[in-house]
Amino acid sequence: MGSWIAGYDSGVELPSPRGPLSERVVAALSGTPDGRVIEFVPADPHGEDLAIALYTLYELHYGGFTGVDPAWEWDPELLRLRSHAEGVFLARLRSDVEGGDDLDAALEALLVEHVPGNGVSHHLRDHGTWDQMCEYFAHRSVYHHKEADPHAWVIPRLRGRAKAALVAVEFDEFGGGRADRMHSRLYADLLEGAGMSADYLHYLDDVPAPAIAIVNMMSLFGLHRSLRGALVGHFAAAEITTAPSAHRMAQALTRLGADPRCAEFFTEHIEADAVHEQIMRNDVIGSLLEQEPSLRADVVFGIQATELLEARLADHLLSSWDAGESSLRTRLRWLVSQNG
Known part of the structure; x- marks a missing residue:
C-alpha cells in the first residue's frame, strides 16, 4: 500500500502555499493521514491564502496530487478544516450579494x-x-x-x-x-x-x-x-x-x-x-x-x-x-x- 501511494502520479504537484492556512494544508498532504488534528487558521475570505487552501482541498475530489495519499480525500480532520474554510467563504459570498x-x-x-x-x-x-x-x-x-x-x-x-x-x-x-x-x-x-x-x-x-x-x-x-x-x-x-x-x-x-x-x-x-x-x-x-x-x-x-x-x-x-x-x-x- 505505502509503495503504491508513494508512486501515485496525477501529473499535478501540490501548489505553493500563500499563507499559514494553505501552509497547513500542503504540509498535511505531504504526509499520510494519521488522525492528527489540523487546526483552522483564520484567513481573508477573498484572499490568496484561503483561495489556494480551498482549491487544494477540493482538488482531492478531482484528480488529486502526485505523491498525495488518496485516503486524504475523506480524512475526517481534513474535512473538518475544509468545513471551517467553506463557512468563511460562503458567509462572505452571502453577505456580499443582494439576495432575495x-x-x-x-x-x-x-x-x-x-x-x-x-x-x-x-x-x-x-x-x-x-x-x-x-x-x-x-x-x-x-x-x-x-x-x-x-x-x-x-x-x-x-x-x-x-x-x-x-x-x-x-x-x-x-x-x-x-x-x-x-x-x-x-x-x-x-x-x-x-x-x-x-x-x-x-x-x-x-x-x-x-x-x-x-x-x-x-x-x-x-x-x-x-x-x-x-x-x-x-x-x-x-x-x-x-x-x-x-x-x-x-x-x-x-x-x-x-x-x-x-x-x-x-x-x-x-x-x-x-x-x-x-x-x-x-x-x-x-x-x-x-x-x-x-x-x-x-x-x-x-x-x-x-x-x-x-x-x-x-x-x-x-x-x-x-x-x-x-x-x-x-x-x-x-x-x-x-x-x-
Missing part, C-alpha cells in the same frame, strides 16, 4: 448587454495585447481544465425533467461522447495553439485569488446537496452569459492573428451556449422550482454569487492592465508562440 428571491429580475439582468461595453472581452477585442490574451488564458485554465466537472455533482440531486435537461447540457460540455470535442480538451488545444502549456493546472501557482475563487464556488456548490439550487443558478448564469463574450473573444483572436485552435474553443460556445441558455432557464430551473419552490432564493444566490466573482476577476484584470502591470502573481511560464 426575484428570479426573473436576476435572469433578465444577465441578458442585458451594456453599450458601449467595458468588460474583459470588450477590452481584448478592441485593443488588448497578445500578452494580455495569454494572461487571460492562464487565469481561465484553472476553470476550463475542469469545465463541467463540478456541475456533474448536482445530477443525482435533481429529479425528472430538471435532471434530464441538465444532463443534456452536460453531454454537450463533455463533447457529445467524443473525447476530442470535450470542452476541457478544446481548452487544452487553445493553450497549445497559443504556445502555452496544456498540462492540467500548470498555471495554478501563477493565478491569483479572483480566478481561483470562481472555481472554489463551483466546487462548493457542487459538493453540497443543500446548495443544489445555487449550483443550478450558477450554471444558468454561466450558460446565459457565455455566448456574447465568446463571440467577442473570437473577434479578438482574429484581430491578433491567433492560431485557429485558440478561436475554436470560443466559436464552439457561441452556438452551443445560446441553446443551453434556453434549456437551463426553462427546463432545468423551471422544472426544479416546480418541484422545489423553496429553492428559488438559492437559485438567485447562485446567479448573484457568480456575477459577483466574475466582476471581481474582471476588475482585477482590467485594473492591472490599465496600470501597465501583469495580472498574474508570477511571470507567465509559457513559450511565446509565433503570434507573440
